[in-house]
Amino acid sequence: MKNTHLVFFFLGAASLAALLLYFSFTTLEEPAGLYAPQPTPDRIILSWSADPATTQSVTWRTDVSVKEAFAEIAPADPSPDFPGRATSVKAATELLVTDNNAAHFHSVTFTGLQPATLYAYRVGSGDHWSEWFHFKTASGEEAPFAFLYFGDAQNDIKSLWSRCIRQAYSTMPDADFLLHAGDLINRANRDEEWGEWFYAGGWIYGMKSNIATPGNHEYGRNVLGGRELSKIWKPTFTFPANGPEGLDETVYYLDYQCTRIISLDTPALYADDDAGEAQAKWLEGVLSNNPNRWTIVTQHHPVYSTARGRDNEEVREAFQPLFEKYGVDLVLQGHDHSYGRGHNLQFGASRKDKGPIYVVSVSGPKMYNLNFEEWMERAASNTQLYQIIKVDGNLLSYEAYTATGQLYDAFELRKRNDGANKFIDRTPKDVPEIISIPERLQLKMEEEEVREYRQRFEEYKARNKGRKDLQVKGLEGAD
Numbered sequence: 001m002k003n004t005h006l007v008f009f010f011l012g013a014a015s016l017a018a019l020l021l022y023f024s025f026t027t028l029e030e031p032a033g034l035y036a037p038q039p040t041p042d043r044i045i046l047s048w049s050a051d052p053a054t055t056q057s058v059t060w061r062t063d064v065s066v067k068e069a070f071a072e073i074a075p076a077d078p079s080p081d082f083p084g085r086a087t088s089v090k091a092a093t094e095l096l097v098t099d100n101n102a103a104h105f106h107s108v109t110f111t112g113l114q115p116a117t118l119y120a121y122r123v124g125s126g127d128h129w130s131e132w133f134h135f136k137t138a139s140g141e142e143a144p145f146a147f148l149y150f151g152d153a154q155n156d157i158k159s160l161w162s163r164c165i166r167q168a169y170s171t172m173p174d175a176d177f178l179l180h181a182g183d184l185i186n187r188a189n190r191d192e193e194w195g196e197w198f199y200a201g202g203w204i205y206g207m208k209s210n211i212a213t214p215g216n217h218e219y220g221r222n223v224l225g226g227r228e229l230s231k232i233w234k235p236t237f238t239f240p241a242n243g244p245e246g247l248d249e250t251v252y253y254l255d256y257q258c259t260r261i262i263s264l265d266t267p268a269l270y271a272d273d274d275a276g277e278a279q280a281k282w283l284e285g286v287l288s289n290n291p292n293r294w295t296i297v298t299q300h301h302p303v304y305s306t307a308r309g310r311d312n313e314e315v316r317e318a319f320q321p322l323f324e325k326y327g328v329d330l331v332l333q334g335h336d337h338s339y340g341r342g343h344n345l346q347f348g349a350s351r352k353d354k355g356p357i358y359v360v361s362v363s364g365p366k367m368y369n370l371n372f373e374e375w376m377e378r379a380a381s382n383t384q385l386y387q388i389i390k391v392d393g394n395l396l397s398y399e400a401y402t403a404t405g406q407l408y409d410a411f412e413l414r415k416r417n418d419g420a421n422k423f424i425d426r427t428p429k430d431v432p433e434i435i436s437i438p439e440r441l442q443l444k445m446e447e448e449e450v451r452e453y454r455q456r457f458e459e460y461k462a463r464n465k466g467r468k469d470l471q472v473k474g475l476e477g478a479d
């Protein structure tokens, strides 16, 4: 064999070995595709479908080899002997075929639970079980509570949203539940993105109940080109089926310790011409017959926008008059990928004690340019945030934190005897408003657009004259 042939022989053998090594490693890393289901449960998530004081629903996923699954529950106890006292409940099981795989989704609703009690539960079957998780039932009566609210997670969920939900949990591990205001993911039926959403929140979802309202990104296109709710939504969650016909598990309400929480399906308004009217009619019934002290609405599309060039008139027309008429206290929204908090416009100078407080927030990394509309009293651009909302008798307190755990915005509502709220601004005065144009957006903007932005900001500043927190960073170079 000539020397050159020998070199080629060795090169060929080395390449083959490298190729074999590569395939053996990739096979080891991804045995059956990304976020593939296994016989052991994953995507374990708590939600409520009925009374949070006496019931708890749990949903999870396995591969299709698991035909029958169970959830076991026992009162939690510091002794590790509590599993001996567990009772077992058979799950409802459904098949879901996604772009990635086929899986079984299982769900159980525990009933007859004691209020304000810590329980332990696990899910699985045969030799494949989850760990034991704790959750606490709601008190049957009025009692202080707190929850975490997230605007759109949507993009780079594993890479960049995970830090937000984990920081939120670290700030308030005692929160009673989580609320997601839509666009949890970007492409409605991409199983991998749901996999990322579960990766990011992990076992937090198994310990805290979740309330979620669908965003436009939870609506995909059907074969006829129409908009349709993600087929992953209903198998993933177990929400109350008390909404208008055809909008089960997207439009619903539940009462938690004297607070009514309502989810409205705003993307449905853009999918079906009748959905606005049907929801408004239902909403009026739910608001007019409401014995709770506080009422909080979550919906994806905002009544008032924070992002430039955006307005959801259909949503405002359908729901806002009812919010005003029946004294909704707080409306928690997403969609505009920026932050804004403020009141209704129509009440002018005295507006602070009338109508709900509207919030638009964003928890993921996708960011839009601010519009500085009149309704906004505190804004943020290019900032990932999460919110902690606490209710204690006549006091509702609200705090928005940046993804790095800094308090950014705060207010209180004190409910008077006549049902109206006194608004108290608790904005941290030493925290400048972050409303510069994100650099990557600036690069895409024409000079004229930058000038316009600056103009809108100057008007915003004039309207909010006297506010010490308006030492804006980043606008110096805007013109």
Ligand SMILES: [Fe+2]
Pocket: 152, 154, 183, 215, 217, 335, 336, 337
């Ligand atoms: Fe979004």
